[in-house]
Amino acid sequence: MSQQSSPTVFSAGLDIMEMYKPKPDRVKEFWTTLQDVWLALYGSSFPTVAAINGHSPAGGCLLSLCCEYRIMCPNYSIGLNETKLGIVAPKWFMSSMLGAIPYREAELALTSGRMFSTDEALKIGLIDEVASDKADAIAKSEKFLSQFAKIHPIARKLTKLNLRHSALEWMQENKELDLNIFISFVGQPIVQKSLEKYLEGLKAKQAK
């Protein structure tokens, strides 16, 4: 079960400061850590649920998409908003989203970098349930997990991992390629300019 202690943010996604003017000695560790987190959580043999008690953009949304079930508290936002930063959600971010919502919805959401409110996310299936607050989200998560007490654990595990096999296999075989794509992409001046502009927007919003 994944949930956070911040009062309003489930996860703000990747640290943009690691991608803006990236430090060569850190960038490899930064990206391979994310790959490994995804492999461990998306490929977990345990049943997993995200209790999303706060905003969940980009990498935050990805974390929740690794789980089989998502329960979200009201009045927050969730989505893969990468295009709004002038960056591109990697293939495995996209396949994680496609495990939750139909292709057409994913294409519209990904190309526009759309963030969904809790109610909108429920409507398109990006989340599975709405909880009134964090305690309710945890109670609902426990209820989701408890149903597996009646299911044979090996049958459940193999079914989950077979369903996720091709995405997991792609990552296991292409970690280095994916890392090189990331490094070369974030190194482009046009991408750096977009990130700079996005960071300025965040600062300006905070100053208001």
Ligand SMILES: CCCCC/C=C/C(=O)SCCNC(=O)CCNC(=O)[C@H](O)C(C)(C)COP(=O)(O)OP(=O)(O)OC[C@H]1O[C@@H](n2cnc3c(N)ncnc32)[C@H](O)[C@@H]1OP(=O)(O)O
């Ligand atoms: C190129 C290959 C693809 C890479 C894939 C990338 C995946 C990602 O995850 S990219 C990151 C996407 N994240 C976002 O777009 C989130 C942006 N942040 C927000 O929308 C909001 O900050 C919030 C909803 C998460 C929280 O809002 P609020 O509580 O109002 O807090 P502030 O906006 O005032 O922010 C406080 C403070 O934190 C800084 N900050 C926020 N998010 C990030 C971040 N992801 N990385 C780095 N820094 C972040 C923000 O700039 C403020 O900083 P200070 O001014 O220094 O306090």
